[in-house]
Amino acid sequence: MRSKSLQLKSLHLFVSAVVYLGSSTFAAASNDGQTRVNELLSSSPEYRQTWMHLVKQEERLPDWVINLSGASDPMTAVTEHGDKYLVGPLCETQDSCLNNRLIVAVSFDKKDAYAMWVQVPAGLPADKSPTRHADYRFLGKPDKDMQTLLMEQLKKDPKWY
Numbered sequence: 001m002r003s004k005s006l007q008l009k010s011l012h013l014f015v016s017a018v019v020y021l022g023s024s025t026f027a028a029a030s031n032d033g034q035t036r037v038n039e040l041l042s043s044s045p046e047y048r049q050t051w052m053h054l055v056k057q058e059e060r061l062p063d064w065v066i067n068l069s070g071a072s073d074p075m076t077a078v079t080e081h082g083d084k085y086l087v088g089p090l091c092e093t094q095d096s097c098l099n100n101r102l103i104v105a106v107s108f109d110k111k112d113a114y115a116m117w118v119q120v121p122a123g124l125p126a127d128k129s130p131t132r133h134a135d136y137r138f139l140g141k142p143d144k145d146m147q148t149l150l151m152e153q154l155k156k157d158p159k160w161y
Contacts (some may be wrong), residue, residue: 038070040104073089080146086108087103088103105146105150105153114139119135120135120139121135126137130161
């Protein structure tokens with residue numbers, strides 16, 4: 001009987017360890033160390049200041065754009081004319097990403113920020129190209145090269161055609 005009790009305790013410890021390690025692995029996967037647009041404002045006072053300066057110059061922006069809140073994938077590093085930027089998408093919600101998204105570019109030195117707000121009419125039939133029905137609004141007065149960079153990031157989405 002004592003041996004069975006010891007086996008149960010060992011099994012319990014083993015199961016607890018597996019559950020603990022599994023949850024730690026899951027937490028590490030969701031916090032992979034990569035910067036996301038929805039974390040920018042809390043990651044650096046300089047990014048916050050730069051973004052707030054950008055949105056002050058714009059009219060009629062929704063809260064999710066002003067606060068960079070919503071669903072976001074990891075940002076990628078991109079070089080444009082020798083300057084390095086972090087670029088990534090932000091969606092109001094994961095479910096509304098095709099219809100309402102922002103592509104954000106911030107410079108590594110945290111002094112410049114640009115964005116492209118893309119809106120597609122809700123309920124667009126699946127056989128209709130979102131590209132042809134989208135409205136594009138550039139924020140932060142990006143030059144033509146930066147506008148092209150933002151458009152190229154949007155085109156990387158396999159659902160965008």
